[in-house]
Amino acid sequence: MNELTDYAGLIRGVGRPASWRPGQVLIREQGAPDGVFLIGTGLVKITASAVNGRTGILAWRGSGELIGEQSCLDGGPRSATAVVTRGGTGTFLAAREFAQLMREHPGFAESVLRSMSVRLREAAQERVDLGALSVGARIAAFVARYVRRDAKSGSMPGGVVDLTQQELAEAVGASRESVFRALQDFEERGWLRRDGRGSITALDVPGLEARARKG
Ligand SMILES: Nc1ncnc2c1ncn2[C@@H]1O[C@@H]2COP(=O)(O)O[C@H]2[C@H]1O
Numbered sequence: 288m289n290e291l292t293d294y295a296g297l298i299r300g301v302g303r304p305a306s307w308r309p310g311q312v313l314i315r316e317q318g319a320p321d322g323v324f325l326i327g328t329g330l331v332k333i334t335a336s337a338v339n340g341r342t343g344i345l346a347w348r349g350s351g352e353l354i355g356e357q358s359c360l361d362g363g364p365r366s367a368t369a370v371v372t373r374g375g376t377g378t379f380l381a382a383r384e385f386a387q388l389m390r391e392h393p394g395f396a397e398s399v400l401r402s403m404s405v406r407l408r409e410a411a412q413e414r415v416d417l418g419a420l421s422v423g424a425r426i427a428a429f430v431a432r433y434v435r436r437d438a439k440s441g442s443m444p445g446g447v448v449d450l451t452q453q454e455l456a457e458a459v460g461a462s463r464e465s466v467f468r469a470l471q472d473f474e475e476r477g478w479l480r481r482d483g484r485g486s487i488t489a490l491d492v493p494g495l496e497a498r499a500r501k502g
Pocket residue numbers: 314320333345346347348353354355356357358359364365366367368369406410
């Protein structure tokens with residue numbers, strides 16, 4: 288559930304049904320803005336290149352979220368790459384159709400703006416966290432946020448974070464080794480469980496949040 292939920296039917300009525308499989312690139316950084324995707328099910332990783340060519344993870348977007356709206360709104364090149372990490376289905380809306388929906392339905396335009404504002408707020412918080420928090424606190428904050436967001440969208444119940452340690456490391460700007468150590472520590476404290484390659488189950492989100500607040 289999010290700001291756009293009320294408009295999913297409208298988007299589906301105008302756009303084309305689409306499905307995606309893991310590894311599929313939906314949007315390529317610097318590409319031309321041909322349209323937006325409304326994610327029905329599945330999970331998409333958003334990455335962007337640093338000036339030295341290294342790739343960083345910006346976010347994961349899931350059920351009920353729109354991707355590709357930024358360049359469709361400002362007419363610039365794609366700001367990031369969007370690659371499917373969990374397959375699913377959704378709707379593709381051509382840029383022209385997206386613009387028309389925005390013009391004809393002010394409520395839809397407002398909800399697009401609101402979701403972008405929420406994202407801007409989160410990005411600002413993450414930027415401050417990156418400079419102010421220890422690696423352990425950043426990982427705790429990230430895992431707690433990820434689980435709370437999934438619980439809200441209903442896309443991944445049960446506190447599961449299905450990311451590899453490498454992905455976690457890229458998301459919080461830390462080395463894989465420090466992520467490994469922090470997860471081991473958090474597991475000993477009973478805040479989460481490591482389920483094997485690429486999956487964590489958060490057992491105590493308030494505990495992780497308290498760890499994050501310690502800095
Ligand atoms: N920081 C971010 N957090 C979440 N999504 C993003 C972020 N940056 C870019 N995106 C999404 O990735 C898309 C890449 O193509 P666009 O620039 O058209 O639109 C972008 C947004 O939908």
